[in-house]
Amino acid sequence: MTSVDALTFDDLTPDDMEAVLNLSGEAGWTQVADDWRLMMGLGYCAGFRDPSGVPIASGVALPMDDRYGWVSMVLVTRDWQRKGLATRIVDKCCEWLEEKGIMPLLDATPDGRTVYSQMGFHDLLSISRWRREGGDFGGEVTASPARAEALTWIADYDAKAFGAHRPSILGDLMTRGPAFVVDHEAGFLLGREGRGVTQLGPVSANDEAIAKSLLDTAVASISGTITIDAFDAQEGFASNLTTCGFAVQRGFTRMIRGPVRTMGDPTLAYAAAGPELG
Structure with a gap:
């Protein structure tokens, strides 16, 4: 299998719509093109591409206003999971927000909560x-x-x-x-x-x-x-x-x-x- 070092971290745009829909579909998530288009238009969407240029992982940093922003759509295709890509994406999204003085938030699954707790995130409320x-x-x-x-x-x-x-x-x-x-x-x-x-x-x-x-x-x-x-x-x-x-x-x-x-x-x-x- 290709090494992680051969992957490229890059912006994801509406030109990548088929690939990002495949990522959310593979995970069983319900987002459609309109959701991705909204997030890409208002925020920062980025991820990893394989050597052929196909996105195999994604993340979104979405400003709400000049104080708060959301980190979401952290997805990694099955063959590339458990290689640290998701953590790197969350860090990149947080950095993008924090450089603008915006505080990152997210809604974590139980498994994600364990990881995010080690990345400086703290619990606010349950959903x-x-x-x-x-x-x-x-x-x-x-x-x-x-x-x-x-x-x-x-x-x-x-x-x-x-x-x-x-x-x-x-x-x-x-x-x-x-x-x-x-x-x-x-x-x-x-x-x-x-x-x-x-x-x-x-x-x-x-x-x-x-x-x-x-x-x-x-x-x-x-x-x-x-x-x-x-x-x-x-x-x-x-x-x-x-x-x-x-x-x-x-x-x-x-x-x-x-x-x-x-x-x-x-x-x-x-x-x-x-x-x-x-």
Whole structure:
């Protein structure tokens, strides 16, 4: 097999779309070309190429604003795993953010958490991915579709709940999947179509009843499989997910490289946008 020394670390661009989709597909992840295009356009996407120039590993550093950024899409094709490539990619992505004064965060799997803890990351909070396989849902529809002009207040509300201002990301999500709001700017839910699944999130709301209204409306609008990454601290929202037919699939730990701090207002945040988008 070719030596690691023969690999080239390089930027990845939309010209590499087929290769990066193969990487996420091989891992069983649900990202589609629109997800990769968004991250490549707003952040730094890089990885290793084999001697023929084909990407065999990837990573993304995605600034949220001038304070916080996400490290994600750390993927290594099967034949090149356990050779230290993922660690090197995470270091490169963190360096790219930190050179701009941006603090790196990520949502780690249990295995990833062990590695990232040794790289200066510290736990912030826990997240569970819930999955619903589809079928009829008789929940009450009380939220309204989000109009384009709602982006301004949605971005401001999200910044309060999430802790960073990311209108470009939210605006992209509003064009790609479920997007619902509650009157008087009391909460919102966004989502996106992935490979074989609809990912719901972020979900932010003034209280649990509003979050439930948004969830019920979204689930009623989708016939296929749904996933949502819900914050474990919102125990009442977890009960609503169970009522809607969701079951826990796996867990994540949100981690930060730098001083541990509370981001945003966790009482308003019910679900994340996903490990790649925060």
